[in-house]
Amino acid sequence: MGLVTGKPRKPEKVMQGVTDQQQQAVPAHVPSHRVFAFDHMNDARLTPDTHEGIMALAASAPPIFYAPQYCGHWVVTGYQECVDLSRDSEHLSTRRYNLFGADEPLVVFPMMLDPPEHTRFRAPVMQAFSPRATQSLEEHVQREAQLLVNGIKSQGRCDFVHDVAEMYSMKLFMRMTGMPLNLFDDFRHWVIRFFRTADDSERHNIYNAVWQAMTDIIEDRQQQRKDDVISRLIDASIEGRQPKKEELQRYCMQLFFGGLDTLVHALSHSFRRLAVEPEVQRQLAEDASLTGRAVDELLRLYGITTPLRIVVKDFNYQGIPFREGDMVMLHTPAANRDARVYSEPGRFRWDRTLPHLTFNSGPHTCPGAHLSRLEIKTMITAWLEHIPEFELAVDEMPQMHAGLVYAMDSLPLRW
Numbered sequence: 197m198g199l200v201t202g203k204p205r206k207p208e209k210v211m212q213g214v215t216d217q218q219q220q221a222v223p224a225h226v227p228s229h230r231v232f233a234f235d236h237m238n239d240a241r242l243t244p245d246t247h248e249g250i251m252a253l254a255a256s257a258p259p260i261f262y263a264p265q266y267c268g269h270w271v272v273t274g275y276q277e278c279v280d281l282s283r284d285s286e287h288l289s290t291r292r293y294n295l296f297g298a299d300e301p302l303v304v305f306p307m308m309l310d311p312p313e314h315t316r317f318r319a320p321v322m323q324a325f326s327p328r329a330t331q332s333l334e335e336h337v338q339r340e341a342q343l344l345v346n347g348i349k350s351q352g353r354c355d356f357v358h359d360v361a362e363m364y365s366m367k368l369f370m371r372m373t374g375m376p377l378n379l380f381d382d383f384r385h386w387v388i389r390f391f392r393t394a395d396d397s398e399r400h401n402i403y404n405a406v407w408q409a410m411t412d413i414i415e416d417r418q419q420q421r422k423d424d425v426i427s428r429l430i431d432a433s434i435e436g437r438q439p440k441k442e443e444l445q446r447y448c449m450q451l452f453f454g455g456l457d458t459l460v461h462a463l464s465h466s467f468r469r470l471a472v473e474p475e476v477q478r479q480l481a482e483d484a485s486l487t488g489r490a491v492d493e494l495l496r497l498y499g500i501t502t503p504l505r506i507v508v509k510d511f512n513y514q515g516i517p518f519r520e521g522d523m524v525m526l527h528t529p530a531a532n533r534d535a536r537v538y539s540e541p542g543r544f545r546w547d548r549t550l551p552h553l554t555f556n557s558g559p560h561t562c563p564g565a566h567l568s569r570l571e572i573k574t575m576i577t578a579w580l581e582h583i584p585e586f587e588l589a590v591d592e593m594p595q596m597h598a599g600l601v602y603a604m605d606s607l608p609l610r611w
């Protein structure tokens with residue numbers, strides 16, 4: 197607990213908002229003072245501004261509490277608590293977590309494997325996303341950023357989510373995986389609908405369509421390699437053998453579900469914040485060497501996902517009993533705003549030294565972190581080169597929503 201130096205959070209708001217019915221559904225091993233109402237999909241605190249709501253949550257909730265909503269699950273909002281639990285693969289697994297009680301959770305590689313198997317299956321992804329492999333994409337990333345910004349700069353305004361973030365993230369993803377660009381419209385539709393639809397059958401159909409598109413490209417690359425991630429995965433080694441076709445399919449699904457929507461929203465939240473920080477815009481436009489530091493402070497402020505785990509072996513942590521089958525949500529966006537470790541957690545500051553948890557920590561730390569940082573940094577640089585001052589188009593509110601990904605639906609900007 198070495199990092200937790202500030203004042204302990206007050207526990208008196210525990211039980212707040214929990215109905216009698218919800219209280220009764222809480223498992224017997226959960227201490228009642230740990231129960232705290234939080235609906236991660238529709239919590240009133242998360243409207244209209246998700247991250248203001250997350251900061252209110254971080255300030256008022258205990259660092260670990262039990263939310264009775266949905267099937268009931270633990271929520272970890274403390275920084276050190278997230279770090280400790282994300283590293284505990286003995287008691288916590290990614291294999292079968294299932295927050296909504298769905299019959300068959302998606303099984304993607306390497307995310308839904310546990311060490312030591314996970315370590316073996318992660319190796320090919322680490323090879324495919326090594327800094328050297330990522331460097332070969334740098335030219336495409338720069339070209340795409342320049343093209344997009346050039347295309348909109350004379351308009352004087354745009355919806356950043358639709359006109360920039362989605363286009364950029366999807367084009368780069370398709371380029372990186374070697375997907376044919378004639379699938380661009382389908383891809384765009386699949387990504388947007390998969391994460392936003394409330395209709396299970398639509399989500400299921402999209403899953404199948406993506407699986408098929410990925411299978412086609414895998415089969416094609418098995419015949420003829422190209423300079424793309426799928427060719428690199430095919431030639432990667434899992435303890436001396438090449439990945440099988442089904443394993444490749446599961447890798448590709450992970451890339452699709454983990455690497456597209458996240459980048460769209462990380463970029464969009466970053467630009468929303470920059471739009472209301474004219475001083476930061478000015479500093480970045482004057483000194484581009486600051487951009488890398490700004491990217492990490494923006495990523496800290498705007499965590500996007502909440503990694504999920506299931507308890508596979510009973511254990512106690514900080515005196516709290518976790519029991520086999522309990523679901524655990526590592527609320528890293530809240531941990532990134534934990535006032536015990538970050539002073540003025542809601543402020544953009546240049547002097548942060550503590551690493552943020554937006555890419556999580558521990559064995560599942562995002563292998564796409566290096567690429568994501570490069571893509572965000574390149575877009576900020578290209579944007580400020582052409583559009584050195586910009587602001588929110590204040591007549592239209594940016595729209596965002598909570599969920600397993602903290603998403604922005606639209607971001608009207610003007611300059």
Ligand code: HEM
Nearest residue numbers: 306307454455458459462500503554555556560562564568
């Ligand atoms: C800003 C954008 C991104 C964010 C915020 C993000 C966030 C995360 C987080 C938090 C995890 C860990 C999940 C857990 O512990 O349960 C993760 C894992 C992963 N991410 Fe990302 N990600 C981003 C972009 C990408 C990109 C661009 C790719 C690749 C195309 C990618 C590929 C993966 C993979 C393969 C894993 C699984 C790693 C493992 O289980 O060992 N991510 N990501």
